[in-house]
Every structure is written in structure tokens, then in C-alpha cells.
Amino acid sequence: MTSQVRHNDYGVLRPPAIGAWEPSLTVSVVIPAYNCADALGRTVAALARQTYPAELIEVVVADDGSRPPLEDVPGARVVRVSEGWGRGAARQTGQLAASGTVIHWLDSDMLLAEDHLEAHMRWHHLVDYAVVIGETRFVEAPGEEGVQSKYTRKTLESTRRLKDAGSSAYLLHTGASTSVRADLLRAAGGVDTGLNMAEDTELGYRLAQAGAVFIPDAEARAWHVGPSTVMVREKEVHRHNWSYLGDLIPDLRWLRNHPRRHWLVPYLRAVVTATTYEQTRASVDSALAGTLTDAAVTLVGPWGKLTGERRANLDDPLLDLRLLHNLYAHEPRVVFAESVPASAAPSPFLLHLPTGWVLGADTLAKLVRHADKVLLGLVSVALTEGQDGVVAARLERTAAFSRAAFFDGRPDDLVDEMYGSEWVSGSEYDFAIAEEAEPLTGDAAKWRTLAGQRQREIKALRGEVERLKAEVERLSAATTPQPAEAAGRGPLSSLIRHLRSAG
Known part of the structure; x- marks a missing residue:
């Protein structure tokens, strides 16, 4: 029986040590590709050196309209994106063509440690609802140690590596190197083919609603050659993506600050x-x-x-x-x-x-x-x-x-x-x-809420009046009232006047 994880605290799971277990699940590595033949060849070659059994691995390259078209990629099967274009369409085309029990997303410009797939797959042998996130570092050239993105590093440090991330763990889901069971992916609805940016974040959100637990594995090492688009053009990326993510991800409350708009996905x-x-x-x-x-x-x-x-x-x-x-x-x-x-x-x-x-x-x-x-x-x-x-x-x-x-x-x-x-x-x-119930007339939500707020304020002010009355009685026994209070201009008198006007 698959293990129960509370919220996103995957610490109850005990994955086997790399090299000390017997794999059985098949995995399809899906790589969207567009005009990247050289980088792609290097990435696919790294997959041929994996410690995970070769007979359990298939590599599917989804060619998103490359010119010239990708024809022969040694070690991989090439499928064409025939409907739509962009990363969403390519990822969905690739996963529909895949046959593995697990779908492993991979960018076309990645360098992988030889045990990268094995690190991912040991989690999928433990639970059916894992989404595993690789340890991706960004390098200028192969052979460098590289660094994590600032956002990833900060998120991992502030959430005990997502154990305390609660319902927002999906925000770290990226397409560079993540893996998920194919049946969970399809239960969540697959990849949105209409998105060519932020499709991984939107998919991560839907996987979360499908019950996923998100597991960042530091041993699933990979290196991304060159900076991400966010690193280079962060403000422009956000400007682009936030125009539609508010419709698709109701959890991003700050994107829904308009008081009367209708949204595609209700909260x-x-x-x-x-x-x-x-x-x-x-x-x-x-x-x-x-x-x-x-x-x-x-x-x-x-x-x-x-x-x-x-x-x-x-x-x-x-x-x-x-x-x-x-x-x-x-x-x-x-x-x-x-x-x-x-x-x-x-x-x-x-x-x-x-x-x-x-x-x-x-x-x-x-x-x-x-x-x-x-x-x-x-x-x-x-x-x-x-x-x-x-x-x-x-x-x-x-x-x-x-x-x-x-x-x-x-x-x-x-x-x-x-x-x-x-x-x-x-x-x-x-x-x-x-x-x-009170009738819903006019802007009912606004006025009913305002009335409730005023009632709570009146209740709080009355409590403050009683406290001040008790304080005045205590002080009166020991001293003469101050002139301001005697003239009706002190804090107690002000509160009483406020209450009368509010009530």
C-alpha cells in the first residue's frame, strides 16, 4: 500500500539509497525541442549513460517545428507537434506518444548526472502521487558547478525543502527536470497545449489539485546550460505570464484583485x-x-x-x-x-x-x-x-x-x-x-459586510468604554478628575460621542 503523506511533508517516506534497490517501473523521458539539434544531442547522449536500467527507459523528442526538422536523433524517438505550437503543445504531444509508467520532463539543454533518473524513479516506486523535482543548477558551460535560481534556493530554504510549503509547493514545479506518474498526469488533464510559457507552473497547480506531493531531490543532479529566460528577462516574463495565470490558477489571489471580474477557474x-x-x-x-x-x-x-x-x-x-x-x-x-x-x-x-x-x-x-x-x-x-x-x-x-x-x-x-x-x-x-435571511438588494455583499464590520467596531468600542469606566472609577477614588475630562473633552467622552454617532 502506498504511504500516506500529510500535506506536503514527504519526510515520512524513506527512499532506498541509489544503487541499492531493484527498479521495475518504466519511464518515458519527454523532451520538447525547437531548433536545438546540438544541445539535444548532448542531452540524449547523457540519457544513454544512466544507471537506471536501459530496458526501462524510452526517450521521446517532441519536435515543435524545427527548421530543418529533426529527423534522426540517436537514442530517441522523434514525434512531430501537429496541433498548435510552443512548449505546452510539445510537452502534451510527447507525453501522449509515451508508453512509460512515469513521464520525466526534460529540457533540451540539460546535462545529467549518471544517476539522475534513478534518483527520480525511487520515489515513484514508493508512492503513486509523487511529483519529483530535480536539483537543477545553471552553468555557462559544461563542467561548471553552477548555481540554483535565486527563487528556487529561497523557496527551499524557507520551507524545509517544501515539507512546510503546504498548498503552494506546486510553485516550484518546472519542466527542466520533473517526473510524474503518467496516470496522475492524465487525471490532472495533461499539459495545456495553449500555453507556450508558464505551462509547467499551471500544470503543477492542477497536479496539486489531483493530490500530488512535490518532492525536490538534491541527489537528482542536473545542469542547465545557459540562464533561464526568467533570469534574463524576469519582469517581461512576469508581465507576459500574469496576463493569463490569474484566470487559470485561482490560488494566486494577488492576481485577482479586481472586485467584479469573472474568472475562468473559480476559487x-x-x-x-x-x-x-x-x-x-x-x-x-x-x-x-x-x-x-x-x-x-x-x-x-x-x-x-x-x-x-x-x-x-x-x-x-x-x-x-x-x-x-x-x-x-x-x-x-x-x-x-x-x-x-x-x-x-x-x-x-x-x-x-x-x-x-x-x-x-x-x-x-x-x-x-x-x-x-x-x-x-x-x-x-x-x-x-x-x-x-x-x-x-x-x-x-x-x-x-x-x-x-x-x-x-x-x-x-x-x-x-x-x-x-x-x-x-x-x-x-x-x-x-x-x-x-436578509434580502439581497443592491450591492448586497458590500453593504452587508460593511454593516457587519460596523457592528464589530461598535462591540469593540463598547468594551473599551467599559474598561475606561472602570479605570476612571479606580482613579476617582485616589485623585481629582482632570480638567479636560471634567469638561467633557477626555478619551471617555470622545468614545461615548463616537458610539452615539455610530449607533
């Missing part, structure tokens, strides 16, 4: 099951009206029954279902589904919201903040108790439940072991039944 997906028109509408609308603006809703119901035949409009037995479809047919944040989705991927959070329950303006934001304090995999919200037991909402972390799927057992228990779970009170997070 949170709420699931509501269609019942009556009024109850369902109240739940769905509340999820769309909160301060967490990049939320979306999956509305579950038998939508296939809605056909176009003649019917009695007001006596239609499917009237409520039809009204809900009318209501949200053109709302881009609502999708219709016949069944509850198994996962919210690539969104990082899934909320199961019982129909007829309504969220407060800040409910989703508060729940996510609570989950992120200690990277909880599940937050269950107790709403009420009936004859059938506790009615609850559930906030599920996509990565946690994806990882739990690698194991046999009850998913909630597995998530608790690997990520942690908690129960909280619905009233604490502003859940209410539809009949008691």
Missing part, C-alpha cells in the same frame, strides 16, 4: 441540489453575492427532462425545475449538472450547501480563511438537527480528497489523517435558513 465551487424554486434560488443567489467574488455554483437536477414539447405552463409538473433553468441559463457562474460532481478540480474548494440554507456576505471567505489556517482538508458546518440527524454544509479541499482517493478507506477519515478536519457552528459563520 470555490458550491453545489446546490434543485428543489423548490424559492428555496433553491435563495441558496444559489447567496453563494453568488458574497465577498468571495470568484465563487461559482453547480446546480444539480434532472435537467435532461426539460424538453420543448407543448405543456401547460403554470401546471407543468417540472415547473420549479424549468423556472430555475430560466433564471440561471445566462449566468456564467452557474452550471447545470445531472449529479453531484465528484470533485471541484481544478478549483481548490468545494462547498456542499443544503438547499434552503443561505450564506452570509462573508461566509465563504471566513470558511476558507479558517481552513487555510492549518490547511484543513474538511470543514463541516453544523446547521441544525432533525429526525435524520445533523444537517451540515461541507467545505472540502480538492487536493485533500484527491489524495484520499489513492487509498482504500472512508474518504473523510483519510482526509482527517492527511490534512485534518473540524466541525464548526453554522451560526458562527452566518448561515441562516432562507425565510430568515
Whole structure:
């Protein structure tokens, strides 16, 4: 049975020493290539000297339109990129042509230590959900020791080599030298063929949502000849990549600072099951009206029954279902589904919201903040108790439940072991039944949140007044009041005046 890793703390795994184990898994080394025949020949030659058994290795070169085309690369099979262009298209073409159990990405201008592949592959023999990151150093010429990129070095040092990186470990995923099981790669959706830069970061994010643990291996040594594009043109690279990564990676919250935009991948997906028109509408609308603006809703119901035949409009037995479809047919944040989705991927959070329950303006934001304090995999919200037991909402972390799927057992228990779970009170997070919820009028999220903030400020100020009153009484017993206070100009009087104006 594959071992359980909590969050990204892979320290519980004990890989065998290099040279002291018996490999069995096949690996396909996929190299995207464009007008780099000389460097490519050197890289492929290094693969022929690997300590990993040659019969378990295949090398696939994805030619991304080189001129002249790559024809014969000794030791490798060449495939052509026929749809699209760029690194994303080349990586996807190569991995689709590969047959190995593990896909090992490699840049075309890499120099490899002879045990590089073996260092990677020992982790994949331990767990099915590992993404191994090689120790890549940048050199001007072969034979130099080289240096890691500043970003990589800083990240590794500040996170105990990603053991403490939590949900952001994927940010170190690069295409220079990483490896992943082919079935995990395909479960995550493969490589985005439309990206020709940052495709490795975006893929790393989706692998994280698929349950991956990211393992940087210092013994998987490799050298990149020449600086990376980021090293040479960092600001320009960021300007380019950040124009679309905000749409694709909701975890990059700082790229989503616009208050009203819609984004391709929601940060949170709420699931509501269609019942009556009024109850369902109240739940769905509340999820769309909160301060967490990049939320979306999956509305579950038998939508296939809605056909176009003649019917009695007001006596239609499917009237409520039809009204809900009318209501949200053109709302881009609502999708219709016949069944509850198994996962919210690539969104990082899934909320199961019982129909007829309504969220407060800040409910989703508060729940996510609570989950992120200690990277909880599940937050269950107790709403009420009936004859059938506790009615609850559930906030599920996509990565946690994806990882739990690698194991046999009850998913909630597995998530608790690997990520942690908690129960909280619905009233604490502003859940209410539809009949008691405030109407959503105007900019509901803004004004409801502002009202809540003012109420909290008033509560804090009242507490401060009581403290100051007690302090004044204590001082009055020992001394004469100061003139300013006697004249109604002291701090206590100011607080009282503030409270009166606020309340």
C-alpha cells in the first residue's frame, strides 16, 4: 500500500539509497525541442549513460517545428507537434506518444548526472502521487558547478525543502527536470497545449489539485546550460505570464484583485441540489453575492427532462425545475449538472450547501480563511438537527480528497489523517435558513459586510468604554478628575460621542 503523506511533508517516506534497490517501473523521458539539434544531442547522449536500467527507459523528442526538422536523433524517438505550437503543445504531444509508467520532463539543454533518473524513479516506486523535482543548477558551460535560481534556493530554504510549503509547493514545479506518474498526469488533464510559457507552473497547480506531493531531490543532479529566460528577462516574463495565470490558477489571489471580474477557474465551487424554486434560488443567489467574488455554483437536477414539447405552463409538473433553468441559463457562474460532481478540480474548494440554507456576505471567505489556517482538508458546518440527524454544509479541499482517493478507506477519515478536519457552528459563520435571511438588494455583499464590520467596531468600542469606566472609577477614588475630562473633552467622552454617532 502506498504511504500516506500529510500535506506536503514527504519526510515520512524513506527512499532506498541509489544503487541499492531493484527498479521495475518504466519511464518515458519527454523532451520538447525547437531548433536545438546540438544541445539535444548532448542531452540524449547523457540519457544513454544512466544507471537506471536501459530496458526501462524510452526517450521521446517532441519536435515543435524545427527548421530543418529533426529527423534522426540517436537514442530517441522523434514525434512531430501537429496541433498548435510552443512548449505546452510539445510537452502534451510527447507525453501522449509515451508508453512509460512515469513521464520525466526534460529540457533540451540539460546535462545529467549518471544517476539522475534513478534518483527520480525511487520515489515513484514508493508512492503513486509523487511529483519529483530535480536539483537543477545553471552553468555557462559544461563542467561548471553552477548555481540554483535565486527563487528556487529561497523557496527551499524557507520551507524545509517544501515539507512546510503546504498548498503552494506546486510553485516550484518546472519542466527542466520533473517526473510524474503518467496516470496522475492524465487525471490532472495533461499539459495545456495553449500555453507556450508558464505551462509547467499551471500544470503543477492542477497536479496539486489531483493530490500530488512535490518532492525536490538534491541527489537528482542536473545542469542547465545557459540562464533561464526568467533570469534574463524576469519582469517581461512576469508581465507576459500574469496576463493569463490569474484566470487559470485561482490560488494566486494577488492576481485577482479586481472586485467584479469573472474568472475562468473559480476559487470555490458550491453545489446546490434543485428543489423548490424559492428555496433553491435563495441558496444559489447567496453563494453568488458574497465577498468571495470568484465563487461559482453547480446546480444539480434532472435537467435532461426539460424538453420543448407543448405543456401547460403554470401546471407543468417540472415547473420549479424549468423556472430555475430560466433564471440561471445566462449566468456564467452557474452550471447545470445531472449529479453531484465528484470533485471541484481544478478549483481548490468545494462547498456542499443544503438547499434552503443561505450564506452570509462573508461566509465563504471566513470558511476558507479558517481552513487555510492549518490547511484543513474538511470543514463541516453544523446547521441544525432533525429526525435524520445533523444537517451540515461541507467545505472540502480538492487536493485533500484527491489524495484520499489513492487509498482504500472512508474518504473523510483519510482526509482527517492527511490534512485534518473540524466541525464548526453554522451560526458562527452566518448561515441562516432562507425565510430568515436578509434580502439581497443592491450591492448586497458590500453593504452587508460593511454593516457587519460596523457592528464589530461598535462591540469593540463598547468594551473599551467599559474598561475606561472602570479605570476612571479606580482613579476617582485616589485623585481629582482632570480638567479636560471634567469638561467633557477626555478619551471617555470622545468614545461615548463616537458610539452615539455610530449607533
